[in-house]
Amino acid sequence: MRSPDLGPFSPDTLYHGDALDLLPLLGAGSIDLIVTDPPFAIDFRARKMNYHRTGSRVLEGYREIPGHEYGQFTKQWMEEAFRVLSPTGSMYVFSGWNRLKDVLCGLDDAGFTTINHLIWKYQFGVFTRKKFVTSHYHILFAVKDPGNYVFHKVEHYPEDVWVINREYWKGRKKTPTKLPSQLVRRILAFSSNPGDMVLDPFIGSGTVAVVSREMGRHFLGFEVVDEYFRFAQERLDGGVPAGARERDGSGERKEHAEGEN
Numbered sequence: 358m359r360s361p362d363l364g365p366f367s368p369d370t371l372y373h374g375d376a377l378d379l380l381p382l383l384g385a386g387s388i389d390l391i392v393t394d395p396p397f398a399i400d401f402r403a404r405k406m407n408y409h410r411t412g413s414r415v416l417e418g419y420r421e422i423p424g425h426e427y428g429q430f431t432k433q434w435m436e437e438a439f440r441v442l443s444p445t446g447s448m449y450v451f452s453g454w455n456r457l458k459d460v461l462c463g464l465d466d467a468g469f470t471t472i473n474h475l476i477w478k479y480q481f482g483v484f485t486r487k488k489f490v491t492s493h494y495h496i497l498f499a500v501k502d503p504g505n506y507v508f509h510k511v512e513h514y515p516e517d518v519w520v521i522n523r524e525y526w527k528g529r530k531k532t533p534t535k536l537p538s539q540l541v542r543r544i545l546a547f548s549s550n551p552g553d554m555v556l557d558p559f560i561g562s563g564t565v566a567v568v569s570r571e572m573g574r575h576f577l578g579f580e581v582v583d584e585y586f587r588f589a590q591e592r593l594d595g596g597v598p599a600g601a602r603e604r605d606g607s608g609e610r611k612e613h614a615e616g617e618n
C-alpha cells in the first residue's frame with residue numbers, strides 16, 4: 358500500500374477544526390476518494406421548524422454559510438479538494454437544488470470533470486402549501502482524470518437515480534443532516550478499494566468515517582462544530598449504536614429543503 362502524505366494528520370482520525378484551515382495542511386495527492394455533504398447556504402431552521410419530533414434530542418450548532426459567501430466558500434474548498442486527490446481520485450458532493458449552480462461552477466473552476474449527476478430521492482420532504490415538496494438531493498460524481506478513475510461496476514445496470522430511505526434513530530441524540538449509511542456504502546462500493554484513504558472535510562455526525570471503517574477503507578474527517586465532532590467521535594468509539602434502522606415515517610434531512618410554505 359502506498360503511504361500518503363497526510364501532513365500533521367493520522368489516518369482513521371477525526372479532527373475538530375475548520376476545513377478551510379485544515380485542508381491546506383494535507384499533502385497533494387494523498388486522498389483516494391472524497392465523499393462530502395458540505396454545509397448549505399440557506400436559512401437553517403431544522404431544529405425549530407423542520408422536525409416532527411422532540412427538538413431537544415437534535416444537536417444544535419450546525420454551521421451554515423451565509424448566502425453571499427457560498428460561491429467563494431465552495432471555490433476555496435474545492436480547489437483544495439482537487440489538490441489533495443490522487444491522480445485517479447474521485448469526489449462525490451451532495452447539494453440541494455438551490456445552491457447547485459455554485460457547486461457545479463466550483464467543480465469546473467477547480468478542474469474536476471463531472472462524470473454523473475446523481476439524484477438521491479428520499480421520502481417525506483417538508484410539507485408545503487404553495488409549491489412542490491422537495492424530496493431529492495443532487496450528488497455530483499466528479500473525477501480528476503476522466504481517463505483514469507476507479508469505478509467498480511458492482512451492478513449490471515446502475516442507474517443515476519437512487520431511492521434510499523433516511524434512517525431513524527429512535528430515542529437517541531440526532532443530528533439534522535445525517536446521511537443514510539446505505540447511500541455512503543453504495544458510493545464506496547463503486548468508487549473505492551479496500552485500504553483506500555477516504556476524506557470527508559465536513560463530517561457532521563461521522564457517517565462517512567463509520568462506513569469507511571466498516572468497509573475496510575481508511576478515513577479522515579474534519580468538523581468545525583465541537584458538539585458534532587464529539588458526537589461523530591462517540592459513534593466511532595461505539596458510544597452510539599452503529600445500526601440505525603430504515604425509517605418509513607418522517608425523517609431527518611429536512612434542513613436543505615426550503616422550510617415550510
Ligand SMILES: C[S@@+](CC[C@H](N)C(=O)[O-])C[C@H]1O[C@@H](n2cnc3c(N)ncnc32)[C@H](O)[C@@H]1O
Nearest residue numbers: 375376394396420534535536559561562564581
Ligand atoms: C451537511 S452536514 C454533514 C452531515 C454528514 N454527512 C452526516 O452524515 O452527518 C455539514 C457539516 O459541515 C460542518 N461545517 C460547516 N462549515 C465547516 C467548515 N468550515 N469546516 C468543517 N466543518 C464545517 C457543519 O457543522 C456540519 O456538521
